[in-house]
Amino acid sequence: MEITEKILKEVFHRLLNAEPKEDILKKLQVVIDGMMDKFQDTFDLDTIQRQNTFRAIICSMFVHGWGMGMHPYNNSGKNLDEMGIEVRVSKDILMPMDNIKALRYVKKDDQGRVKKVLFEPDQNNRIRGQIDNLLDKISREKWGEK
16 A cells, blocks of 8 residues: 555545545545655655655645545536536646746637647746856857867
8 A cells, every 4th residue: 555545544534534435545646646746846855754744735635625525526517507517627737836837828718718828937947048058158169068
């Protein structure tokens, strides 16, 4: 049994006094482990203890939301106007924090769907890249390196 599954079971037991089904555990485990992979470079998770503490925090957030009714088995198929609801989610919704920070412009159509997105790297990263390129060019010209 993996650490994420153990933490999820413990948090479900402590917060909700419930035993989650195995298929639900597996699905939540994939999401949480995916979040851990995406956040690995964003936070200082250099030790196993820090990684597991962060993992426990994420599990607690998920289970707390589950207990509040925010899970796929508690959603109505209709909105308040009794119109059918269709929700589609892509696995690509978990993206690195640097990509989210680089989001600069979103153009939507008349139905609210995304038509065009502009990503621009962080200003500091761009400047650092320009400086590195300039230093590389100088070193090639001056010392014949690279």
